[in-house]
Amino acid sequence: MKNKSLNILVLVLLIACAGCCPKAKQTIEPSQVIVTSYPSSIGEAGVAVYLPEGYATSEKDYPVLYLLHGSGDDETGWLTKGKAKAILDSLITNNLCQQMIVVMPNGYLEQTGKYYAPESRLWMESTFEENFSQLIAWTEAHFRTINDKQHRAIAGLSMGGFHTMHTAALLNQSFDYVGIFSALYVPHTKQPHSERIIEMSALALSDKPAYQQTEALLAQQFANPPQLYWIACGVDDFLYQDNVVYRQYLDEKQYPYEYHESAGGHSWHNWMDYLTIFAQKIFNQ
Numbered sequence: 261m262k263n264k265s266l267n268i269l270v271l272v273l274l275i276a277c278a279g280c281c282p283k284a285k286q287t288i289e290p291s292q293v294i295v296t297s298y299p300s301s302i303g304e305a306g307v308a309v310y311l312p313e314g315y316a317t318s319e320k321d322y323p324v325l326y327l328l329h330g331s332g333d334d335e336t337g338w339l340t341k342g343k344a345k346a347i348l349d350s351l352i353t354n355n356l357c358q359q360m361i362v363v364m365p366n367g368y369l370e371q372t373g374k375y376y377a378p379e380s381r382l383w384m385e386s387t388f389e390e391n392f393s394q395l396i397a398w399t400e401a402h403f404r405t406i407n408d409k410q411h412r413a414i415a416g417l418s419m420g421g422f423h424t425m426h427t428a429a430l431l432n433q434s435f436d437y438v439g440i441f442s443a444l445y446v447p448h449t450k451q452p453h454s455e456r457i458i459e460m461s462a463l464a465l466s467d468k469p470a471y472q473q474t475e476a477l478l479a480q481q482f483a484n485p486p487q488l489y490w491i492a493c494g495v496d497d498f499l500y501q502d503n504v505v506y507r508q509y510l511d512e513k514q515y516p517y518e519y520h521e522s523a524g525g526h527s528w529h530n531w532m533d534y535l536t537i538f539a540q541k542i543f544n545q
Contacts, residue, residue: 298395315361325361342535357543411543
């Protein structure tokens, strides 16, 4: 009888202690990056996907930023050189931007997993832009995404800025946020302003629909304009004048945009800053 009373007393004390002790802090699943591939019209193409903290344990759907690399990089460029994961983790942890999925595709569909080969210029033959809808479909089939214009953004640097400009125009009702960082711009009625890409102009001025119909596609895009069309460039960037000419064109057409000008040139220092600023501007409606 004595032992039974003692056991009851111990049980009561344990219950009381459990009620007094603070609950263990719930841990949040950290962010993660998946490097994989998706099916394009010309074969498997590389892609890296950033999933924000808590994605694995939540049931919510997320907006998506498609983030494009520059010449010489691949789907890991923004992660290894641009510190995209660290930037997004910091912004999200400090409630400075919305939680989002970030999809970083390889811009060279014919060279999945490889670096840019100078003799290959397929990146200016619109293969990437024409396959982008397949990337969107793959993303929305494999991850918990919000599948409308208001919850899609696209941004890119240099070559990726060129791809961003033309993809957003080609799929002109797919993205409500467009970020163009230090982008190459090839006017369709003039020679490009950067000597480095003069020899490439014949490709960009070819009969490819994504490039040949840019003005008409931009008119369609700005008939129902994105909530944010954001252009950024450094004053010492070798593509600075291209950006001046592109903004003059947008001004002439009275297409709305925001412009951010910084010190410095064509560098990861600037592009990391641009991503930090742009990420805070999107998906806030």
